[in-house]
Amino acid sequence: MPALPPIRLGINVDHVATVRNARGGKHPDPLKAAEIAIAAGADGITAHLREDRRHIVDDDVVRLKAHIKRPLNLEMAATPEMVAIARRLRPHAACIVPERRAERTTEGGLDVAGQREALRAAVGQLAGADIRVSLFIAAEPAQIEAAAAIGAPVIEIHTGAWCDAVVAGDGAGAAAEFDRIARGAALAAKAGLEVHAGHGLDFITAERIASLPEIVELNIGHFLIGEAVFEGLGDAVRHMRAAMDRGRARAAGRAP
Numbered sequence: 001m002p003a004l005p006p007i008r009l010g011i012n013v014d015h016v017a018t019v020r021n022a023r024g025g026k027h028p029d030p031l032k033a034a035e036i037a038i039a040a041g042a043d044g045i046t047a048h049l050r051e052d053r054r055h056i057v058d059d060d061v062v063r064l065k066a067h068i069k070r071p072l073n074l075e076m077a078a079t080p081e082m083v084a085i086a087r088r089l090r091p092h093a094a095c096i097v098p099e100r101r102a103e104r105t106t107e108g109g110l111d112v113a114g115q116r117e118a119l120r121a122a123v124g125q126l127a128g129a130d131i132r133v134s135l136f137i138a139a140e141p142a143q144i145e146a147a148a149a150i151g152a153p154v155i156e157i158h159t160g161a162w163c164d165a166v167v168a169g170d171g172a173g174a175a176a177e178f179d180r181i182a183r184g185a186a187l188a189a190k191a192g193l194e195v196h197a198g199h200g201l202d203f204i205t206a207e208r209i210a211s212l213p214e215i216v217e218l219n220i221g222h223f224l225i226g227e228a229v230f231e232g233l234g235d236a237v238r239h240m241r242a243a244m245d246r247g248r249a250r251a252a253g254r255a256p
C-alpha cells in the first residue's frame with residue numbers, strides 16, 4: 001500500500017497572546033511564535049479571533065496574514081462581524097466554532113444540525129471570498145451529515161472529550177471516544193468532506209490520532225505553548241544570566 005502524505009500540523013498561537021495580554025504591551029508576539037513554529041515544521045498557523053478579543057486581537061490577524069509564509073486558518077464564530085472581518089482579511093481558511101452555549105452540541109462542537117440555515121449562509125459568504133471553510137463539530141453522524149448538506153468542504157472533529165478521558169486515565173471512556181472519532185472520520189470522508197481534528201491534543205494523543213488515515217490535518221495550541229515554556233525556559237534563563245553577567249563585567253573597578 002502506498003504511504004499516505006504526511007498529516008498537516010496547524011499551530012494555534014492564541015495562548016501566546018494570552019500571555020502577552022496578561023501584561024498588555026507587545027511581548028510575547030504571536031507573529032514571532034508563528035514564524036518560529038513555521039521554521040520548526042508547522043504547515044499552517046491558526047488564530048481564534050474571539051468576539052471578546054480575550055487573546056488574539058484584530059491587529060494580530062492582520063499581521064499574521066501579511067507576514068507568515070504558510071496558510072492562515074482563522075477560527076471564528078459565525079457572526080456578521082466575524083464574517084465581515086474574514087471577508088476583508090481573506091485568510092486561506094476559516095474554521096467556524098461555537099462561542100455561546102446555545103451554539104454547541106452536547107459534545108461541545110458546533111450544532112450544525114440545529115442551525116443549518118444560519119450556517120449555510122455563513123459558509124456561502126466565506127466561500128464566496130475564496131476562503132476554505134471548516135466546521136468544528138463533534139464526531140456525531142447527525143452533525144457530519146448536516147455539515148456535508150450545507151456545503152462545507154471541511155470539518156474539524158472536536159477531540160476534547162477523548163483527550164480529557166486519556167488524561168484522566170479513563171481507559172473505557174477513552175476507547176469509546178476514540179472509536180467515535182474513528183467512525184466519524186470515516187463517515188465524513190465517505191461524504192466527501194476533508195477531515196481535520198483538534199482540541200486538547202498532546203504528544204500521546206496526536207501520535208494516536210495521526211494513525212487515522214482520513215484525518216489530514218491536526219490543529220494544536222494549548223499543550224504546545226505550555227510545553228514551549230518547559231523546553232524553552234532553560235535557554236531563556238541562560239540568555240538572561242549571560243546578559244546580566246555581561247552588564248556586571250562592565251561594573252568592574254567601580255565601587256558600590
Ligand code: PXP
Nearest residue numbers: 136198199200201219220221222
Ligand atoms: N481546533 C479548534 C477548532 C479550536 O477551537 C482549538 C482551540 O482554540 C484548537 C483546535 C486547539 O486546541 P488546543 O489549544 O487545546 O490544542
